[in-house]
Amino acid sequence: MTNGLTIGAFAKSVGVRADTIRYYERHGLLADPGRTAAGYRIYDARDVERVRFIRKGKHLGFTLKEIGTLLSLHSSDTARAADVLDITQRKIAEFKSQISDLSQIEAALQRLADECPVNAPATDCPILAHLAALPERQGERED
Amino acid sequence: MTNGLTIGAFAKSVGVRADTIRYYERHGLLADPGRTAAGYRIYDARDVERVRFIRKGKHLGFTLKEIGTLLSLHSSDTARAADVLDITQRKIAEFKSQISDLSQIEAALQRLADECPVNAPATDCPILAHLAALPERQGERED
DNA sequence: CTTGACCTTGGACTATGGTCCAAGGTGCAC
DNA sequence: GTGCACCTTGGACCATAGTCCAAGGTCAAG
Numbered sequence: 323m324t325n326g327l328t329i330g331a332f333a334k335s336v337g338v339r340a341d342t343i344r345y346y347e348r349h350g351l352l353a354d355p356g357r358t359a360a361g362y363r364i365y366d367a368r369d370v371e372r373v374r375f376i377r378k379g380k381h382l383g384f385t386l387k388e389i390g391t392l393l394s395l396h397s398s399d400t401a402r403a404a405d406v407l408d409i410t411q412r413k414i415a416e417f418k419s420q421i422s423d424l425s426q427i428e429a430a431l432q433r434l435a436d437e438c439p440v441n442a443p444a445t446d447c448p449i450l451a452h453l454a455a456l457p458e459r460q461g462e463r464e465d
Numbered sequence: 466m467t468n469g470l471t472i473g474a475f476a477k478s479v480g481v482r483a484d485t486i487r488y489y490e491r492h493g494l495l496a497d498p499g500r501t502a503a504g505y506r507i508y509d510a511r512d513v514e515r516v517r518f519i520r521k522g523k524h525l526g527f528t529l530k531e532i533g534t535l536l537s538l539h540s541s542d543t544a545r546a547a548d549v550l551d552i553t554q555r556k557i558a559e560f561k562s563q564i565s566d567l568s569q570i571e572a573a574l575q576r577l578a579d580e581c582p583v584n585a586p587a588t589d590c591p592i593l594a595h596l597a598a599l600p601e602r603q604g605e606r607e608d
Numbered sequence: 609c610t611t612g613a614c615c616t617t618g619g620a621c622t623a624t625g626g627t628c629c630a631a632g633g634t635g636c637a638c
Numbered sequence: 639g640t641g642c643a644c645c646t647t648g649g650a651c652c653a654t655a656g657t658c659c660a661a662g663g664t665c666a667a668g
Contacts, residue, residue: 330614340615341657349655360664362615375596382596383570386655396597401587410578410592417571421564427526428560435553444544449553453518453525454539473644483645484627492625503634505645529625615664622657627650634645 328358332365336373343373351376351390383413471501475508479516486516494519494533526556 333340343363346352352372356364375396379389388409395401437448444450476483486506489495495515498506515536522532531552538544580591587593 328615339657342655344617345656358615358664360615362664371597371599378596378598380655381570382574383567392593392596395587396593398587402583403581403585403587403590404583406587406590406592407578407581407583410574410581414571414574414578417567417574421567421571424526424560424564424567427524428557428564431525431553431557431560435550435557438546438550438553440545440547440550442546444538444541444546444549447546447549449549450535450539453521453535454514455521456514471645482627485625487647488626501634501645503645505634523625609668611667613665613667616662618660620657620659623654625652627652629650630648632646635643637641637643638639 327365329363329365332363332369336370336377338373338377346373346376346386349386349390351386351393383417384409388413470508472506472508475506475512479513479520481516481520489516489519489529492529492533494529494536526560527552531556 327335329340329343333343343352343365347354352369355369356366358364372393375393376386376389379392380386384392391409392406395405431449434449434452439446470478472483472486476486486495486508490497495512498508498512501507518536518539519529519532522535523529527535534552535549538548574592577592577595582589
């Protein structure tokens with residue numbers, strides 16, 4: 323029986339702050355919870371599962387908005403696996419693109435760093451030289 | 466003679482909005498420019514170079530704060546190449562770490578997506594199953 | 609009955625990098 | 639001399655995902 327938790331205990335049990343729970347509620351990820359006579363929010367085991375779902379979704383790189391969609395697919399009885407797959411594929415594509423961008427930049431920085439003479443004044447640094455390069459001279463090394 | 470540009474023309478010449486130029490100024494990346502009698506900002510070729518430096522820095526993934534540091538190293542006559550290299554290495558490390566994180570998540574999503582039966586109700590989707598998994602059952606497939 | 613820990617609300621603040629707006633002044637062309 | 643395009647300023651707003659705060663209400667212990 324983990325039911326009847328107030329927000330603080332509930333939040334602690336799922337490893338987030340009480341503010342985060344209220345934030346999820348305000349943003350439609352959690353339904354309005356039950357309340358005590360005094361107006362205190364009360365959570366039960368189902369809420370625990372729901373927050374864990376959200377946390378795992380975040381862990382997989384989904385935004386809260388996407389997680390909201392995933393949650394509604396999860397609760398729907400007409401939703402198809404393809405709907406979930408679609409969101410997932412999009413996310414995969416997004417990550418691939420980000421990885422590709424980051425890799426290219428990283429490689430460019432690495433090339434510049436490799437040429438950088440440590441024991442020299444900054445004026446000899448190819449990194450600064452690259453940043454300060456005139457547009458005309460860029461044909462040398464640009465995509 | 467590209468000197469004596471007002472902010473709009475200047476911004477256009479470097480491919481940004483006038484607001485962006487003011488933003489850079491407010492954030493210390495551009496020094497206070499000269500002014501006409503009426504108070505209009507006036508820019509010259511050196512400013513063009515400086516903004517291009519900033520843009521290229523952004524292109525290489527540096528934050529404006531880092532670019533500010535790079536700019537001051539660029540204008541310093543005591544700065545050493547090692548100072549620039551240091552910032553660059555940090556950025557490279559940051560990117561490597563991001564790439565690694567993204568790759569792991571992407572792989573995890575790909576594994577789930579590969580198992581997802583397209584023509585099935587969402588209840589059979591391993592992606593939702595993973596998100597909804599109880600903490601106890603996670604030992605099966607977690608790091 | 610008081611104290612401390614908890615809860616309520618709405619709103620402000622964080623970081624990042626701009627973008628947009630309103631109210632008013634300027635510059636140039638026709 | 640009027641209209642339009644530009645400029646000025648300060649401040650508000652966008653997305654993201656929270657975090658923190660103040661003022662006030664509640665609950666249980668001692």
